[in-house]
Amino acid sequence: MSLVTRLILVILVATTLLGVVMLFTYDIIKLEWVSFMEIQPSYKPMDKPLPVAANSIPIEGAAYIPGMGDPVNPVPADEISIERGRILYSVNCAMCHGPNGEGDGVVGGALINRPANLTGDVTQSKSDGTLFLTLSNGIEGKMPALNENLSVRDRWDLVNFMRTLEPTQP
Numbered sequence: 061m062s063l064v065t066r067l068i069l070v071i072l073v074a075t076t077l078l079g080v081v082m083l084f085t086y087d088i089i090k091l092e093w094v095s096f097m098e099i100q101p102s103y104k105p106m107d108k109p110l111p112v113a114a115n116s117i118p119i120e121g122a123a124y125i126p127g128m129g130d131p132v133n134p135v136p137a138d139e140i141s142i143e144r145g146r147i148l149y150s151v152n153c154a155m156c157h158g159p160n161g162e163g164d165g166v167v168g169g170a171l172i173n174r175p176a177n178l179t180g181d182v183t184q185s186k187s188d189g190t191l192f193l194t195l196s197n198g199i200e201g202k203m204p205a206l207n208e209n210l211s212v213r214d215r216w217d218l219v220n221f222m223r224t225l226e227p228t229q230p
């Protein structure tokens with residue numbers, strides 16, 4: 061056997077051995093050599109959203125701190141806020157709670173759990189913060205949580221608008 065053939069043989073044996081060893085480490089040393097966009101932590105529309113990443117801060121600041129009681133309304137109930145609330149209400153709430161908030165929306169009538177009459181004393185006697193939390197978190201099995209669809213500001217505008225609702229019949 062010539063020297064060159066021997067050398068080639070040694071290299072062949074060595075690489076084969078290395079290859080076998082690498083196969084065993086496959087599960088231990090995770091080399092990510094192929095990557096697909098769809099293989100990543102993500103969720104599809106209407107999937108349960110991923111939990112918020114630890115230590116992250118919402119760009120609008122904390123809306124409320126769990127366990128610290130009802131938040132205080134930071135948005136003054138001026139003309140602009142109420143007008144914004146009126147528009148948001150007609151888009152997001154009127155189908156259930158009705159055009160005047162009396163719980164008689166087109167969709168609301170078809171629900172087993174009738175939407176609340178927002179003009180009534182029961183609702184109006186609650187604090188702004190309580191209403192805000194209701195909009196944000198929804199009511200299990202009755203009303204959807206709207207914190208995903210509406211910004212913090214939107215929700216306070218809605219609270220301010222809700223305060224202007226009055227029963228049409230005394």
Ligand code: HEC
Pocket residue numbers: 149152153154155156157167168171173174175176178182183184186191194195199202203204206218222
């Ligand atoms: C899918 C229909 C639906 C939509 C949309 C909806 N609600 Fe409701 N809402 C309900 C139902 C049902 C209840 C529960 C009534 C009950 O507890 O008996 C409720 C309860 C509430 C309450 C609690 C009343 C109280 O006295 O505690 C508030 C406040 C409220 N809704 C405001 C809103 C606002 C503002 C919007 C829009 C941003 C909205 N809701 C959208 C169906 C809806």
